[in-house]
Amino acid sequence: MNGMAAFSHENAPEGDILRFTGSLTLARIGDLPERLRGYDGPASVVDLSGIERIDTIGAWLVHRFAAAHDARIEGLDADSEHLLKQIEAADQPVAMRPTQAVGVVRVVGEIGDAVVASFKTLYGLLGFLGATVIAIGSVIKHRRFRFNATVQRFEVVGVTALGIIGLMSFLIGIVIGQQGAVQLQQFGAEVYTINLIGRITLRELGVLMTAIMVAGRSGSAFAAQIGTMKLTEEIDAMRTIGVSPMEALVLPRMIAAVVMMPLLGFYASLLSIIGGGLFCWISLGIPPITFIQRIREVVPITDLYIGLLKAPVFGAIIAMAGCFQGMLVEADAEQVGMRTTSAVVQAIFLVIVLDAVFAVFFTSVGWT
Known part of the structure; x- marks a missing residue:
């Protein structure tokens, strides 16, 4: 049976390592998102070699944490690596619609569009x-x-x-x-x-x-x-x-x-x-x-x-x-x-x- 998702911090010569264990899936992720948001320590490496499974939710969570702490991700197999790359490609900033101009600028713009x-x-x-x-x-x-x-x-x-x-x-x-x-x-x-x-x-x-x-x-x-x-x-x-x-x-x-x-x-x-x-x-x-x-x-x-x-x-x-x-x-x-x-x-x-x-x-x- 898959274990609940967890992580631990470890100091190493190559930097601070955050090791994830258990199953990083929607069914087993538990309160991991809240605990990651509350983590304020350093992290240079995110080690995923100890996990049992990972799905889209888990990959997105790890990607956002690594991006926020400027850490590199290690320990994934080929399939999980491909999933993480797809998450990285999809996680792009959304272009917000610019605020509509008001007053004279808006009227002139609408007249120009009509012309x-x-x-x-x-x-x-x-x-x-x-x-x-x-x-x-x-x-x-x-x-x-x-x-x-x-x-x-x-x-x-x-x-x-x-x-x-x-x-x-x-x-x-x-x-x-x-x-x-x-x-x-x-x-x-x-x-x-x-x-x-x-x-x-x-x-x-x-x-x-x-x-x-x-x-x-x-x-x-x-x-x-x-x-x-x-x-x-x-x-x-x-x-x-x-x-x-x-x-x-x-x-x-x-x-x-x-x-x-x-x-x-x-x-x-x-x-x-x-x-x-x-x-x-x-x-x-x-x-x-x-x-x-x-x-x-x-x-x-x-x-x-x-x-x-x-x-x-x-x-x-x-x-x-x-x-x-x-x-x-x-x-x-x-x-x-x-x-x-x-x-x-x-x-x-x-x-x-x-x-x-x-x-x-x-x-x-x-x-x-």
Whole structure:
């Protein structure tokens, strides 16, 4: 039966020796750790030739004692020596997380991290755009356009969105009319409410609000769908069998968003004008025929052209942001939610930024 772990001190010509006896195992170590902590004498050599067994706990205890007293360890067989070397290799100082900076330093650091992350994301989007262009060239060259997948995306992006976009646009038209009339009535110019409804709807809000709705509805769906496929390794399986994910997943969604956005934008503008016209008829007493005639007089055709030109660009941005974030999903299911949120935020942000760029550009070329 193995004896309990113990140690004794001995003076020798080569230095003070601490001799261990018994079994240095968890079951037999007893109060040895407390006694070693209470030992305050010198120790030049730790002699383990008299022990019966040693396990990881015993090796760790001896190693820490020898390190604290700068003593060398002797008397181990080959297996025990290997165990002790593994303990020494594993006993490394732990790098503590630095204390978070507070105040201005922390705020500046977070702003810097956000700026760096934004530029990395922009760089990734540009690279993804390049990959999409290459995929389009490959599809044209090899004539392998996925018609069924694209038509299905048309339904998801466009047809099923008609109800919510129509309701939203109709109500926005009423709100624009009501708010404009309240302000213009102060100057006896409520008739110009028609101008406000027609121009702001066709030129800006119709397409912009549609883009925001599509980003929240379809852009998030693109990111979630592709992210889930990435998580379940379906995309890796597609690459294994020679199917390009860019051609099979990204291009149908991109084409659907680009084609459907002008149609949805025009539809939204039309519903907004109808909502504004209904408000003018009920609240301001302007008959529908007068409203339509006034719209034709004050709204230039360039406003419609501007809206229709911006719409496909917005659609491409929304689809690209959704697919790009979906492709970045890794590791766990939590990434799907995070990337979906990022896709919506990035799409809406880029749409608004591009809308501002378009506004400046069209004003500079005289389309006012």
